[in-house]
Amino acid sequence: MYGIYIHIPFCIRKCPYCDFYSVTSPEDLRREYLLALRNQILSFSRVSADTVYLGGGTPSLLEPEEIAGLISLIRERFDLADGAEITMECNPATADTARFRGFLDAGINRLSLGCQSFQEETLRSLGRLHSADEAKAAVRDARSAGFRNISVDLMLGIPYETPFIAQQDALIAAELEVHHVSAYLLRICEGTPFADGVPGIPDDDVQAECYRRFCSVMDESGYRQYEISNFALDGYESRHNLKYWECGKWLGFGPGAHMSDSVRRHSFPPDIKGFIDAFRDGPVPDPLSLMRDEGTVDAEEYIITSLRTSSGLDTAVLSSRFGTLLTGDQMSFLEKCRGTGLAEISGGHIRLTRDGFLVSNSILSELI
Numbered sequence: 001m002y003g004i005y006i007h008i009p010f011c012i013r014k015c016p017y018c019d020f021y022s023v024t025s026p027e028d029l030r031r032e033y034l035l036a037l038r039n040q041i042l043s044f045s046r047v048s049a050d051t052v053y054l055g056g057g058t059p060s061l062l063e064p065e066e067i068a069g070l071i072s073l074i075r076e077r078f079d080l081a082d083g084a085e086i087t088m089e090c091n092p093a094t095a096d097t098a099r100f101r102g103f104l105d106a107g108i109n110r111l112s113l114g115c116q117s118f119q120e121e122t123l124r125s126l127g128r129l130h131s132a133d134e135a136k137a138a139v140r141d142a143r144s145a146g147f148r149n150i151s152v153d154l155m156l157g158i159p160y161e162t163p164f165i166a167q168q169d170a171l172i173a174a175e176l177e178v179h180h181v182s183a184y185l186l187r188i189c190e191g192t193p194f195a196d197g198v199p200g201i202p203d204d205d206v207q208a209e210c211y212r213r214f215c216s217v218m219d220e221s222g223y224r225q226y227e228i229s230n231f232a233l234d235g236y237e238s239r240h241n242l243k244y245w246e247c248g249k250w251l252g253f254g255p256g257a258h259m260s261d262s263v264r265r266h267s268f269p270p271d272i273k274g275f276i277d278a279f280r281d282g283p284v285p286d287p288l289s290l291m292r293d294e295g296t297v298d299a300e301e302y303i304i305t306s307l308r309t310s311s312g313l314d315t316a317v318l319s320s321r322f323g324t325l326l327t328g329d330q331m332s333f334l335e336k337c338r339g340t341g342l343a344e345i346s347g348g349h350i351r352l353t354r355d356g357f358l359v360s361n362s363i364l365s366e367l368i
């Protein structure tokens, strides 16, 4: 089964840490963009899908009727399974109960709210448009509008963060009774204002303690960590994101979006004007020829993504899908990790422990 990703590359303004592809003048381009997106979608053959994910950018800048139009197009074009997970990312600054109700009526059944933090100071230092109260209100409004599957995105390793702050953010998410929490470590990306220097970034030891405290609150509150940065109540894991981590299949529409048939990857360059030009006149017969070939999905990628999940690396899958096994050197390195409590090895499965997750970058670079 495929997942369907749709990129909505519009934001009210750019956050200073963000390197996702988006532009800040949605009104000029919106109509043309939605038309080009429609034509790109119609250019692809029918597949069966069980997840849809509207990401960005800020999909919640679109009107509920525009979201409804996109979802009915997806239903028309692809065989969408009954009970498909249909997620939309939402910036707390862009929605209230009435809009949430509109998104629900449009067919969205899972919301991913980009709260990032529930602390006023932190939100200011991240240049976010919403306050801590608005972030909390967004969760409540989404629930009162009828959403029964709500995820929040939070960040760790952010300016002036302490373990206490990380713990507070986790506690607030749990008290808000969200179903899923993503907690990504702030990455300083080339080309963003943060790359020129940002004061107050905690050192590695503080970041590690923030992560541990965050995870402990998640454990105590009944969330299961199923990926290095993701926690869910039972049955609320992101089915769409699991496709990425399991090197599965998905179609990705819009500039900057990637797609994979589990063998090869393609992407359209992050250029909205180029995208509109490419798909302005209607569906095209060979859409992949307009996209970048991003190479094959290989064993290395499977090793990296699977070791980020709590189910870990399945050596039987490595062998059957990629025709390879871990080398003797790789196995003895992993045995050493097991000896130091960083990994567990049993029944052909290799998993990183929580301490292993903390140093996963070093483990993976040594392994690969």
Ligand code: SF4
Binding pocket: 010, 011, 012, 013, 014, 015, 018, 019, 020, 022, 056, 057, 058, 091, 114
């Ligand atoms: S973090 Fe989200 S809202 Fe901020 S610029 Fe990036 S995509 Fe837009």
